Amino acid sequence: MEKALYIDCFSGISGNMMVGALLDLGVDFLFLKDELKKLNITGYNIVCREVKTGSIKAKKFDVEVTSPQPDRNYGDVKKIIGDSKLDTGVKKISLSIFQLIAEAESVVHGCEVDNVHFHEIGAVDSIIDIVSTAVCLSKLKVKLFYSNIVPMGSGFINSSHGKLPVPAPATVEILKKVPVYGGNFDFEITTPTGAAIIKALVKGYGSVPYMEIEKAGYGAGNIESKEGPNVLRLLRGVIKNEYDIREEKLIMLSANIDDSTPEIIGYLMEELFKKDVLDVWTEPIYMKKSRPAFKISVLCNEKSEKEIVNMILVESTTLGIRREEIKRYSVDRELKTVKLPYGEVKVKVGILKAKEINFAPEFESCRKLAEVTGKTLKEIYHDAVLFFSKR
Incomplete structure (x- = not known):
């Protein structure tokens, strides 16, 4: 709430x-x-x-x-x-x-x-x-x-x-x-x-x-x-609603691209993530004449839609973009901190009806701690899950 x-x-x-x-x-x-x-x-x-x-x-x-x-x-x-x-x-x-x-x-x-x-x-x-x-x-x-x-x-x-x-x-x-x-x-x-x-x-x-x-x-x-x-x-x-589940109207933009390089697609994804987007992903697909291609998709709010459309058209080789209005359900999220013997890690927590229903260590927080301590990323992930579960 x-x-x-x-x-x-x-x-x-x-x-x-x-x-x-x-x-x-x-x-x-x-x-x-x-x-x-x-x-x-x-x-x-x-x-x-x-x-x-x-x-x-x-x-x-x-x-x-x-x-x-x-x-x-x-x-x-x-x-x-x-x-x-x-x-x-x-x-x-x-x-x-x-x-x-x-x-x-x-x-x-x-x-x-x-x-x-x-x-x-x-x-x-x-x-x-x-x-x-x-x-x-x-x-x-x-x-x-x-x-x-x-x-x-x-x-x-x-x-x-x-x-x-x-x-x-x-x-x-x-x-x-x-x-x-x-x-x-x-x-x-x-x-x-x-x-x-x-x-x-x-x-x-x-x-x-x-x-x-x-x-x-x-x-x-x-x-x-x-x-x-x-x-x-x-x-x-x-x-609030009956289940304390959020209901959002979002925009999904997508384009099929068969005349670009992996380097350009990768760069486009990095630049899109710098904008006001909720998610960006690519899928390998086959198009006409059995051409291997990429499908790039972006999930965003209507407020940032035009900016995202402009970036895709300018930075990629596509000449058109598909647009869909979608509905997304989600639960409340909180960012909490768990103390490990060698540092602290942020943990994302999903909350439904005032109860924690899911959690996951935050990647960037774990990565930074790995760089500082010299420990492996998987070791920090393991310890974060273990210590957070024992609170």
């Missing part, structure tokens, strides 16, 4: 809506306030109050600017976060969100990423919204993120760059390759910050995954709408 968060953005998403919903899930407001003190930023105050939007009770989070703020670019923001005493995980999440916004703004306005000067990233409220999101997520220890299809709204907004269409150009840039729709809202319901939060975190889009909901949190937006409550709903829970 893994902790999961479903972002139900039926009314869009913004930075302050996200923070409000996370606080409504149970993150302590005073804890957040203390964590934000680790940023070397002054001239602001944060408030959180309970409101009703439509008939739904929600938390409304706001940043009140109490004194003028200096002009900041993305380079300044990176330094502020990097020099802070925030936890490493909080810094990583914060910077991944800021990076998406900065890259989008640099494309829209035609400037270098680090030199981007714009209201969305330079304003203290955006900095606090994003870092607060990271602090709350770290506190909740969520590992998996899902979202419904993202609504964008319509109309026009006034910004520091003048009048802009909705969705804002930066929002469109950020949401490339993310499933979206316009919605019935005639205002900006998904902001660049909200879009970047989703893009940085979410791995799956659609309906609520098979999960056990533990709590729901609601964060209020700034605009009252006739189309429905302007709130963001977060569902916190654990991903």
